[in-house]
Amino acid sequence: MLSLTGKAPFYAAILLFVMTALTLYARTHRPSNSARSGSTTEGTIIYDPGAPTFHLPAQALVSSNIPFLNHSTPKPFQSYLQQTLDYTHFSDLFAAINATVGTLQTRGEAHVTVVTPPEFDRALKPAGVTIKEIEEIALRNNIQKARLMPVCLGRFNGTLPNPSKAESDKGAFILFSLVVADVYGDLVNIRREVFKLYRSKGGQGALFQPEGFWPHITIGFDRRDLFIEDGLYKGSNYCYAPIRTSK
Numbered sequence: 001m002l003s004l005t006g007k008a009p010f011y012a013a014i015l016l017f018v019m020t021a022l023t024l025y026a027r028t029h030r031p032s033n034s035a036r037s038g039s040t041t042e043g044t045i046i047y048d049p050g051a052p053t054f055h056l057p058a059q060a061l062v063s064s065n066i067p068f069l070n071h072s073t074p075k076p077f078q079s080y081l082q083q084t085l086d087y088t089h090f091s092d093l094f095a096a097i098n099a100t101v102g103t104l105q106t107r108g109e110a111h112v113t114v115v116t117p118p119e120f121d122r123a124l125k126p127a128g129v130t131i132k133e134i135e136e137i138a139l140r141n142n143i144q145k146a147r148l149m150p151v152c153l154g155r156f157n158g159t160l161p162n163p164s165k166a167e168s169d170k171g172a173f174i175l176f177s178l179v180v181a182d183v184y185g186d187l188v189n190i191r192r193e194v195f196k197l198y199r200s201k202g203g204q205g206a207l208f209q210p211e212g213f214w215p216h217i218t219i220g221f222d223r224r225d226l227f228i229e230d231g232l233y234k235g236s237n238y239c240y241a242p243i244r245t246s247k
Ligand SMILES: *[C@@H]1O[C@H](CO)[C@@H](O)[C@H](O)[C@H]1NC(C)=O
Pocket: 069, 070, 132
């Protein structure tokens, strides 16, 4: 009969194996800080039945060689921060979508808004954060090199949940956007730095949520673009059709 002491190395080896496996599992399954942003990488994707698959060149989301564009017009809702992309890579996607709709317009440019005009006008600016300071944070963090992954094509087709009294808010709207994931947190980290500056200037924490961020690229709309202020959340919840990237 083997003594217990004789079996100890065997049990120790098993224990070590289990602990190593658990550590590795915890590491690979721990949601990193970065991936938690905007929940696009964690949310459930439900495509519309019968939605076609759309295509996008792989380089469409690489913007490291595109110059930073500032938007700092000192007028209401004209100051914001964006990562600029090259629209030429998106024009085929726009055409493919419009071929199924027929009424879409495009702005002929592509970008990811990182700090929105309402965020700037309603929270950041009143606390004394300038657009120049925001741009400095963005440039220091290489905003144009932010790494994006495609999630899906998002679509809204319906009436606004909270229309203003204006005639222009009545009736149905159609909007398509490419939902993207800020997989490494490059963009949310810029927002977190902006938040720190905002708080250091006495800004109310409740009015600016750095992780309240659903990165996307507006592709086309029939009447106008629609925003979170219109009641639209553009995370993976917004998915309509799959996107496949190709060389
Ligand atoms: C912002 O961009 C304009 C051109 O669009 C440029 O003339 C100006 O110098 C830029 N401002 C800053 C602060 O980078």
